Amino acid sequence: MAVDSLARKIAAPDRAATFRAPPHNIEVEQALLGAILVNNDAFYRVSDFLEPAHFFEPIHAKIYELIASLVRAGKTATPVTLKTFLPADLDVAGLTGSQYLARLAAEATAVINAMDYGRTIYDLALRRALIGIGEEVVNEAYDSPVDSSPRDQIEAAEKSLYELAENGRYDGGFQRFADALTAAVDMAAEAYQRDGSLSGIASGLKDLDRMMGGLQRSDLVIIAGRPGMGKTAFATNLAYNIAKAWEGGVRPDGRIESTNGGIVGFFSLEMSAEQLATRILAEQTEIASYKIRRGEIEPADFDRLAETAREMETIPLYIDETGGLSIAQLAARARRLKRQRGLDLLVIDYIQLLSGSSKRASEGRVQEITEITTNLKALAKELAVPILALSQLSRQVESRDDKRPQLSDLRESGSIEQDADVVLFVFREEYYLKNREPRPNTEEFFKWQEEMDRVHGKAEVIIGKQRHGPTGTVQLQFKAEVTRFSDLADEDKLPARMED
Template sequence: MNTENRVSPQAPEVEEAIIGACLIEQEALPLVADKLRPEMFYVVRHQLIFAAMMAMYQAGTKIDILTVKEELARRGTLEDAGGAYNVTLLSSKVASSAHIEYHMKIVHEKYLRREMILGLNKLLACSLDETMDIADTLVDAHNLLDRLEGEFGHNDTMRGMDALMTDTMKEAEARMAKSVNGVTGIPTGLADLDRMTSGWQNGELVVMASRPSVGKTALALHLARSAAMAGRAVVVYSLEMQGERLADRWLAAASEISARHWRTGTASGQEMVEARAAAAELARLQIHVDDGLVVSMDHVRSSARLLQSQNACDLIIIDYLQLCDMTTGQNNRNREQEVAQATRKAKLLAKELNVPVILLSQLNRLAEGHIDRRPELSQLRESGAIEQDADVVMLLYRPALSRIVTDKESGYQTDGLGVVIVAKQRNGETGNAYFHHNPELTKITDYVPTLEYLLKHAK
């Protein structure tokens, strides 16, 4: 045996015990058939024998020493598998299949360790090769971890109905225990939206979409601040705006300073006093901002996982989808496929970390073609997968930007009216949630209808 064989993680005797058990007991192979593959065995002879047994199992053929020998001969691999004598010898290595599941875990772990060694050695070589694109190497690193984690979990997510019902009832009881006025998730900071969604729910992907300059980022910052004020840890990935510009908006929203004065450097002494007080209050909030120049979904996943390990990630906000780095290393993908993959990764991230992910997105120009510019689901830009993967889709609308105002909104002060159209909610109702904003879109609050509106629509 050479040096490489001696250092590679392996358990040949355990492999022999598994194959021997499958040869002598018909009940053995079904216990490992969905968890082991031929390539997971280290010894080539064992790979060939197990591949033959798996083919027989899938074909419904009875498995014993004689039939396995025949299958190997038919495949032309009997000699490479050690001949008929080796197959017979393996059947004598074990008395029963009593410990086959434990043996399976050992073989599976050794395989994962070998794959990890091979993958990390390849990544090391790529890291040392300065002609290799570092972005491609990072993508390969993420893909390696994803594959290994997927292999490690194999079938651990399978639950019987008894376990599922127990887990469901525990979740329902926990939901009832933490419910505050019907809000069971992370508060949105808007009464209408809280009523419709019950707050942001763990594991859900929320897509908030609009045309440019309608207020996606302003509303997202309000949602982030509201969640942080409720004691939750928020992570904001800002692909469009520098972190300091986001802070400008938070300061304006948390104080009475004029956003225009702040932007032009003409803030009064009193406004600066208010700004410093607001900055001190905001500094206490658990919000992290990543405003890197190039941010991919793989970067978001890696960063968010690290923060969650530090108990610093209860809500993720990404602003916005179309600016994400779509580099996949696959040149044959079109833009729609790349956006679909990014959206899918956002949904998987929400499930993996069990936190809400709010993903901002743009609408296409079809929204501007409508006489009232009211957005619709069909206008989600570049991919129908956005709607498919999202648990909640919110379309942002400002009637003041429209050419007409509907009768329902005719009594509102439309200059400060914002509408969140909940166009899709997998686990709840759809409809409109109203909010009020100041002209500079820095301060967002619940909308209170005017007296004229209430009188006009009084029954």
Template structure:
């Protein structure tokens, strides 16, 4: 840490005494007990800000009030930020009315201390360095807090000895420190909440398509949901063969590709993001094969068997080169616990700044083992863990889920919320619940025998009626939005290219009665 004594203003003697001997080292001058802080650096930085408010705009390190060690400095900086939010000027004179009755400031000399902060303007010469030191020392103090909590937790065996839980909690705490979230989570004031809401509305307005979250790459879904929003848990459910993994893969690819496009071309808003795909059912190379098949428009079966032409191989090679830098990270570790998944997700967030997570699929995750062989409780723990992860990392989580066999036993095969397998908590924890439904899948199962030379007229008519209906239903899919916490429910029409396992948005003229089959 750089020394800042030569840059410090003539601050009050109590502040200087408190800061002496500890410009960024733990314990100097107090037998190893003092927390890392440099009050002179804080005073010098505040003086620079009060002389020139634009100093804050030029900072590469975001400084918040809680990064200051001295409580008075915290309150002064917080008031400065509020004045700037109102397009006012922050100076010792404009700050004076707010601190005339501040008892803590009286011990520093009263409101004259505000003027002393600006008496020496040398802080302007190194405002960025001062800000970085304040920020770094705040992180060190938070590390001390995390370490103290880890030691106390490890020593406390009064209730339950659960070392893996304590390790997971310690890693979560360290992740917050690495993200710069010093101090404990605090309530958000209404001003900050409304500004975030306005920013989201502005993004939706300027997108031209009502998109305010991460794109799915499918216009009809984006129109229904306005995109996938941070901290949301989206459950994508369906019976086997409906195309859950295909749709999730399409969305993951589209979101990552949109981010790559934004990096290349720029723009006011980035509706894409790097994506983490946790595949507990398929291997990484199988998923990659699917994506390559979709983009090169070659069937996965042809790729696996090698039955492709030279032209198709060239298309495949071109698609592979194009997608080499795609920010899509696949973790195919089997039998993950929810705790291990959260640990890996935090690591990907820290290394690659992921903005979306896909889990395929929820029932293949394992709980902590404390559910006493109760699968319903275990699934409840997993769904709560996924929702917590979405909020902790501030990104959307799409979790695929199996449906119960009750669907197959009904004449109407359309899924309902009650069909979610093994736990009602999945519906409760989810912000959105989607069901993927393909009527042609069930219609195919009722195919009559192919007519032959000796087939009766009645049997031929039966087959003709079946085939006519099949041609109507072929390649049609419906995404049923059964729950949406922030919007309406309803059906979303999709076009499914079964050969290359790819979903697309159909033409509007083609789906006036789509989803009613």
């Protein structure tokens, strides 16, 4: 009987529509505005999270916007200074603009209550936005196009919910140049105060940071290289360095804010989480990963391993080892991570293991990769974090005498090169030279030995493209046994050698 009743409800839902006013509280809005007009210090208690769009009453949104402009310009916002910016013919429930401002100030709440009132306004605005998203989900579910799958609708709804949770609004559109200018100045101020004076997140490699200014928000950074060059090791090194350096706190609106380093999300599409953890353990303890896997370690090494593992447990590095992800699934999981844990850097190992939509896949791999890289760049902007995405290189590198990679060597290079803000190539000459060892005790062997000594333990990170900086080559040290990159010691800065 219960099943039949449920079936009837599904077949013929109750369509009796009743009008309900969106959640709002005019009195709270009036009380907060009055408090700010009486004491402008109240504005700073809510300005971190409350925006004009969060007010239900349009005139209140306009008044709050005017107050914000005056206070941020270093001026005092009072009913007297504010009334000149309101229309002369304004009528608010029978009151002129000047009279309404005076009434707000007369009925002001205490400054100490400003944050609570601001949070109430903010929460009500989120509820109204949730209602809008819910109505949109219902309408799309009723009237979905033939080529739209339920999975696509779920991912679109999750994206809208993420944007709402992150920003408190989902309207997008144009913004004033003054707002963008303020953000640029704030970024410069943060760089001035941050260790190393970098505008982006420090990678832990000083020479690379000097060339790039750190990893910049909203940038898509491609790390490419042939097999054996160490591109995965390079990415894990950067991810660990950034997560280990993380320091942060909680903003007034409850969101996590990083002040140094960053919270890292790592999509390992090729290796398992255990393999990745073993590799990072090897990098940090300088114990070869094959010895860790086989248990071929001394007691002292095991103690060092355990101590390092305890230290690593506290770092904010999150690994997703799911293989065969689509770009839409990856984006949904990244949004969820930022919403729940925070996120400052996203690493993807690697692009060619991602899949696009079924429509693009049917058009060919090039079109599918184009969709993936375009969506990765859009995701970097949406999340406001740098994305490090690893990519393979074509085999044409092997056919040249000089094996240093170029932009044209990128697989499906058109889209990857176009969408990337930065392209880094990892290159180790030692890898190629080692495979060309001549017969021992010959003239060619001694020349080869000299070349091996010159390049041993060295790697190059070639900056093939950088939208907001120079291109060039950064020399690094590479310990192959533990797959660890580090800054190369400057010969001019080394202590003088003692002569015999």
